[in-house]
Amino acid sequence: MSEPKKLHLTAFMRPVSLHTGAWRYPGSYADANFNLAHLKSFIQKLEAAKFDAFFMADHLAVLNMPVEALKRSHTVTSFEPFTLLAALSAVTEKIGLAATASTTYDEPYHIARRFASLDHLSNGRAAWNIVTTGNPESAKNFGLDEHVEHSERYKRAREFYDVVTGLWDSFADDAFPRDVESGIYLDPEKMHILNHKGKELKVRGPLNIARPVQGWPVIVQAGQSEPGRQLAAETAEVVFCSPKDLKAAKELYADIKGRVTAAGRDPKHLKILPAALIIIGDTVEDAKAKRLVLDSRVHYDSAIASLSIALGTDASGFDPDGPLPDDIPETNASKTSQAGVIRLAKEENLTVKQLAQRYGGYSGLAFVGTPESIADDFGIWLAEEAADGFTVVLPFLPQGLDDVTQRLVPELQRRGLFRSEYEGTTLREHLGLPRPKNQFFS
Amino acid sequence: MSEPKKLHLTAFMRPVSLHTGAWRYPGSYADANFNLAHLKSFIQKLEAAKFDAFFMADHLAVLNMPVEALKRSHTVTSFEPFTLLAALSAVTEKIGLAATASTTYDEPYHIARRFASLDHLSNGRAAWNIVTTGNPESAKNFGLDEHVEHSERYKRAREFYDVVTGLWDSFADDAFPRDVESGIYLDPEKMHILNHKGKELKVRGPLNIARPVQGWPVIVQAGQSEPGRQLAAETAEVVFCSPKDLKAAKELYADIKGRVTAAGRDPKHLKILPAALIIIGDTVEDAKAKRLVLDSRVHYDSAIASLSIALGTDASGFDPDGPLPDDIPETNASKTSQAGVIRLAKEENLTVKQLAQRYGGYSGLAFVGTPESIADDFGIWLAEEAADGFTVVLPFLPQGLDDVTQRLVPELQRRGLFRSEYEGTTLREHLGLPRPKNQFFS
Secondary structure, three states: OOOOOOEEEEEOOOOOOOOOOOHHOOOOOHHHHHHHHHHHHHHHHHHHHOOOEEEEEOOOOOOOHHHHOOOOOOOOOOHHHHHHHHHHOOOOOOEEEEEEEEEEOOOOOHHHHHHHHHHHHHOOEEEEEEOOOHHHHHOOOOOOOOOOOOHHHHHHHHHHHHHHHHOOOOEEOOOOOOOOOOOOOOOHEEOOOOOOOOOOOEEEOOOOOOOOOOOOOEEOOOOOOOOHHHHHHHOOOEEEOOOOOOHHHHHOOOHHHHHHHHHOOOOOHHHHHEEEEEEEOOOOOHHHHHHHHHOOOOHHEEEEEEEHHHOOOOOOOOOOOOOOOOOOOOOOHHHHHHHHHHHHHHHHHOOOOHHHHHHOOOOEEEEEOHHHHHHHHHHHHHHHOOOOEEEEOOOOOOOHHHHHHHHHHHHHHOOOOOOOOOOOHHHHHHOOOOOOOOOOOO | OOOOOEEEEEEEEEOOOOOOOOOHOOOOOHHHHHHHHHHHHHHHHHHHHHOEEEEEEEOOOOOOOOHHHHHHOOOOOOOOHHHHHHHHHHHOOEEEEEEEOOOOOOOOHHHHHHHHHHHEEEEOOEEEEEEEOHHHHHHHHHOOOOOOHHHHHHHHHHHHHHHHHHHOEOOOOOOOOOOOOOEOOHHHHHHHOOOEEOOOEEEEEOOOOOOOOOOEEEEEEEEEEOOHHHHHHHOOOEEEOOOOOOHHHHHHHHHHHHHHHOOOOOHOEEEEEEEEEEEEEOOHHHHHHHHHHHHHHOOOOHHHHHHHHOOOOOOOOOOOOOOOOOOOOOOOOOHHHHHHHHHHHHHHHHHHHHHHHHHHOOOOEEEEEEEHHHHHHHHHHHHHHOEEEEEEEEEOOOOHHHHHHHHHHHHHHHHHOOOOOOOOHHHHHHHHOOOOOOOOOO
């Protein structure tokens, strides 16, 4: 008899929230960007709720935005992920720690070393969210005038992955006898010099760090583009995606799992965890009302640009308090996106201002309802192979996090959809992923 | 009435020790390289003794060494400094945290960001040991065939420092009003875009992190070469050097302080802390005996090469258990070094094997004696302007550390040579260094 399938849950975080209006939501911690005490309380609550991992979003620049948006944004500055997650590793015991790191603007030796170190410090809880960093602002912080072209970034990413995983395998697990009597600390036969010489990278090795506790830290990927999906199929163990609904999620799930199989891997060894904003209320209407309050905290001046982009036309002349006009000009740029806006405006009966605030706040996949209704949805997504779990996006902190950990998680646990205790100690064990064999030593 | 001068003390660490025989010393923690619990206990003991800072040595490679030395070395692998110090910041409150980071094989945006983050996480306790990374093994881990030439490294280091400090000043200290009512999170007038375009580096900025708690993390430098001294005089706030004795220390102290004055800085704003191995016994003879035991743990096979280098001639044919032969051939390579070996052999009546073990273990400046005799010496070095304090090198851990914190420090405190309580909370405050003004905002 096989164990019934369970969800995996990670929290995808910015210290204040990914939602741009969250810092103004009543009770939110507007100062969380540089307040370790808040972040410590968040991760400890997520660990008490048995989340698989805590996942810190990141950028390598202050992103370019109009000054009206910039001055209202809490997402511009915060802790650097490696130092933050290392600090949080010292105040937690079981929860996984996922850091974003770029293959375009960093060196594989540094990346391999930092993740290996975080994995040792945390006793096997590190994960690497591989990103190729598309925004041009980052390029300018690293000596370039323009961002590196998309296919070039993915070629380097693939080779970068080979180098990093090769460096993690620099030492056999039993390379360090530390025999005081004979004076043998290290067995040189169990040290591998990588000597990588590829098209993009040249790295000798060995890494100056013992093999990570997990063998390799868990590999996470977010790309949904064609090369992104292929890179994920070949390398990722967790995929973090943004399908717009159940149907799109099932298609994406089937496509990625098929690619994993085609790449000769076991599809169970890649977990697909769509990112989803979770807003919980006493009733569905109550949750929807919370969302409207949250969205209303996005300033119209910074929101209207987002609506214009989604519509493919300038929306700044529309009446903010009226409905979306019927005569939106056709657009070649984003027909699907425009149709989505029109559908949403009708479904939720939103004004132009409310629509703008939705697009300026967080417009991705969302579950807005009661613990029961969301648990119903999660159960359906799991059963219908749309997801292996969710990358939870918290609307506002700490209340939105407390709602998830104190109301949704217990409901999922009652239904047997989520663990009530950690069964293992490493993130690989939480996710049901095997420990990779060393490529160079059996 | 001015406060009498006090010493500053930092601990310069490798997890097992800088001494290559230490892992075999009775009672030592041979597994400390990846044992956070040990490192946590070390730093907490140093904090209880009111040390200024905990300072982690680092390399960017497994250094090239003969296999006989490699297999006996505990210094090959350990935690990466940023992740380690961030983890330790979460379990300490006052002690400074100094990390080594290279200007040759890293990017200023990354370095500025990580130190700023560590400074925020630790509430103002970060320090940057600027190194230019001379060893060729590191170059090979970063895409190069040969190491970058010395003067080229120092040119880049100087510009790198300007970029990093410029990035730290990206935001005025009051750039984030976070006014919920008006919706203004950030004042764009208080954000500076660096737009650095130099000979070596091109970095736009701004840094995506608020100004560090200390304004700038404390700048540490170790270079004793001509360009190293000049870089230190222009940029450093702590210099960590290795004079061979009191006379050499006084000369170096006068030279560096003179250069600081010539560079238009206040010489009190650069602290000179010679690195010194400290071995404590109940009597001076007892301490010397401990040192011989420690040195004896260096295997002769890996030690003899170090003696040959120090002598400038192959010592492998000498009788290990006999005295140093009288007829050492003259050398052009290192007359001073050879004379030093010959003097040491006579002074301490050492066999060839013991000499080799000294040079293979730790042959730099050492204070070997009782708490009282070492406190006498420290007082002389402070009074005669040979040092503003010491970068303490611990011979073996944890016992050598306990001897310093439980025996030497109380003796220094009794004499008024060292603080009994932290007076401030930041590392700058411990060191008596001013908080730098923001270059771009008054």
